[in-house]
Amino acid sequence: MLTILDRYILKRYLATFMAMLLMFIPIGIIIDVSEKINKMIENKVPFMDVVVYYGNFTIYFANALFPIFLFLSIIWFTSKLANNTEIIAILSSGISFTRFLRPFIIGATIVSIGVLLMGFYVVPKASEGFNNFRYMYLRSGGREQMVGDNTDVYRQLNNKEFLYVSNFNSSSKMAFNFVLEKFDKEKMVSKITASRIKWNEKDSTYTLYDYTKRTVGELGDKIEVLPEKNLKFKFELEDLTPVVYIAETLRVGELIDFIDKERKRGSSNIKVYSVVLYKKFSVPVSAFILTVIAVAVSSMKRRGGMGMNLTIGIAVAFSFVFFDKIFGVLAEKSTFPPMLAVWFSNIVFGILAVYLLRNAKR
Template sequence: MKINDVFSLKVRVLDRYILGELKSPFFFGLVAFTTILVAGGLLFQMADLIIQKGVSVGIVIRLFVYYMPRLVVFTIPMSCLLASLLGFGKLSANSEIVALKSAGLSFQRIVRPVTVAAFFISIVAFIINESVVPLSERAAANVMKYEVLRESAPLFTQKIFIKEEGDGVVKRVIYIDRMDNDTKDMKDVTVEEFDQGRLARIITSLDGKWEDGSWWLINGAVYEISKKTKEVGLLFKFDRQALRLNLRSEDIENVNREPDEMGIKELLSLIRLKERLGESPGELWMAFHLRLAVPWACLIFAILGAALGSRPQRASSGVGFGFSVIIIFVYYVIMSFSKALGENGSLPPAMAAWVANLVFLAISLLLCSRANRLG
């Protein structure tokens, strides 16, 4: 066996050893941080449902299970940070980092297995956040609505209000008093059309329906408002007339859904719908880009924790845990601030969603560069 082959084999063994040092702190952090979040809020909500509202324990347990995926996705980046911080802190305290550098390994090479593992953890976090969390959030909302609050499943959607805008000016307002959730048949439809901000026409219809991929108004009339006298005059009546509406039947159901209950494709579909209606989907764009950005905090925190943990000063697991909480707190403060800027249009949502990641990535790379020079 060649010397290079022996060296490569030893390095692969080293990679497994480093990952082994991080495995226990990672799962400890996952349990600890999740427990803190549960005890800090969710547990009190569940207890309130049982004691104050008399909800059965079975329903509360189901709610608890449905809320867990969101909490786990939230705590995975924290666990990556804690695992790297404690794992590399232990290696540094035992002078193993110094020994590895003396053997000719750079810090970037030492941290490589952590980077690769964190990359795959980020992908897993993204998949959970994209596939599991929307379903669990939807299930939790349904349990709260139909089992806790004891509302009956609605057969109709009532009081639907749709506003179409263009160049910041209202073009059309559509009001649907009631729509059957199964057949999409409508009752009492009113359409107001505007011309340069002035109400120009009103269309009323007793009925409407979704048929062959189009909206139709049944038994209605069209009225015109005089530009000079403001009087309303009947233009004509109709038995059946097409309603130009950039909405599919399922779009109306999605308009009122929460972003947390939708996957990326559904979010993007709703964003396109809002844009067609002339509305500003700033908050939805922000939710879309955050869905992409947040999972990669796992990778960034893993690198940051490795750089911080490799410092010569030894810290206990309690100090490391507290340090992780502080870093996470600063990260989410920056994210909350940039999110607000993205939602109000001060920053492009794509940029605002990644600000916290970019800040901490820059800090991580700087600390890695310093760690490579030390020892």
């Protein structure tokens, strides 16, 4: 059962965290608008698309920088408790430091559950909208040119079939410069090409524009040419999506299935997808580690006051994010195990949390 002290600390914990989010997110939006306003005007972006984009941006931005916001908010209000000698009064009343830490752990549990559920269900949708907007309006000349230079998608669907598209538009569910090749014992059996391929959600078919099918025969090739044709394929819509952000747009169940499917195909991008999956679980755990570190660092009354605690807090928070980003990229680009890379920051800072907690108890 929560005591008055528990409710007081828990309320301050959650209120300060929310205040930190509400303070920094508008700053992030203002900076983003200042950087992109010229592109938006140039490409005549509809106002509602901008509104939706910044809704998605808010979720995406808050999720990416959540460790920094959480850590600084705890440093802030715990330092105020220490400067007002409230912590000395609490511990002098016979309450142990471990007992004093309990409402902080409860707050970390609430935050981590929220972050976990957001990462499973809300962030993927926001990430899709965020990336779609950038690729449609900001990275190229507008709606007609999609992603730029890195959009080519190559897929080995199975042992016999290979797929290629030059780029993909998630909003219109359309891909361009489509090629599907089928082989039998290293010999081409058929090749289908189209300038565009569009997904039809109603009947789960694809419409191919400027359709051409070449069937290789022993005596001669058979060629079929049509301006437009509807077909059903065994591959899924996600197979047309570029690697750049596909993993970020899938919910946890979909992502696990997608990774399993890509592993069976022998995809070279398994590490990229695995990093995204493991981070869905490692980021919520970091709430507990950062909470313990923040309380241990800021519960002592220092000569430099709150400013000294904030300086230490900012250094630790950015070090955590730095390690997290560096080892994430290392896992994607090298032979470093993705799971170890994703959890490395939690392991290192978890050890630091234990060390600081022991010193704080003294």
